[in-house]
Amino acid sequence: MRKAVIIGGAAGLALLSSAVVAQVTAPTAEVMTAGQRGFAQNCAVCHGAEGGGGAGPSLAGNPVTASSLGVVQIIIQGYLNHGMPPFGHLSDDLIAAIASYVRNSWGNAHGEVTVATVASIRADIAAAGPGE
Numbered sequence: 001m002r003k004a005v006i007i008g009g010a011a012g013l014a015l016l017s018s019a020v021v022a023q024v025t026a027p028t029a030e031v032m033t034a035g036q037r038g039f040a041q042n043c044a045v046c047h048g049a050e051g052g053g054g055a056g057p058s059l060a061g062n063p064v065t066a067s068s069l070g071v072v073q074i075i076i077q078g079y080l081n082h083g084m085p086p087f088g089h090l091s092d093d094l095i096a097a098i099a100s101y102v103r104n105s106w107g108n109a110h111g112e113v114t115v116a117t118v119a120s121i122r123a124d125i126a127a128a129g130p131g132e
């Protein structure tokens with residue numbers, strides 16, 4: 001009885017995760033190449049060339065990368081009190097490419113972040129005004 005419930009749960013979970021996977025759009029090779037370049041130039045010094053971390057935390061398998069909002073927001077605003085500078089001066093195109101690269105490298109597979117998503121998050125941040 002108990003076993004049946006567990007199997008049912010696992011089957012349910014498999015169904016759920018295949019539904020989620022179906023919605024994920026992998027970034028194009030072009031976006032990944034641009035993202036890799038942007039990451040190497042702006043992020044690797046702290047997060048490691050292979051995303052394994054250093055002064056900043058490892059991004060490989062990091063649950064934060066599952067959220068496109070979380071990744072884009074931290075790129076634009078940084079995390080000043082914690083040692084990460086803001087990268088809001090980068091273009092929406094480059095931020096989208098870097099966010100897509102981070103979310104789809106080193107075992108992460110969370111799908112692309114579009115330029116439109118970055119633009120809308122940037123607008124929300126501007127509307128909210130300066131944080132603490």
Ligand code: HEC
Pocket residue numbers: 039042043044045046047055056057059062064065070071074075079082083084085087098099102
């Ligand atoms: C000067 C070092 C530095 C640079 C450069 C840097 N980061 Fe960070 N980053 C950090 C630190 C430190 C944290 C941890 C902040 C905290 O949560 O305490 C962090 C946190 C993050 C997080 C959240 C991870 C988590 O577990 O909370 C993401 C995602 C991230 N950085 C992505 C990037 C990207 C993408 C770039 C390049 C555009 C970048 N970082 C550049 C230092 C850096």
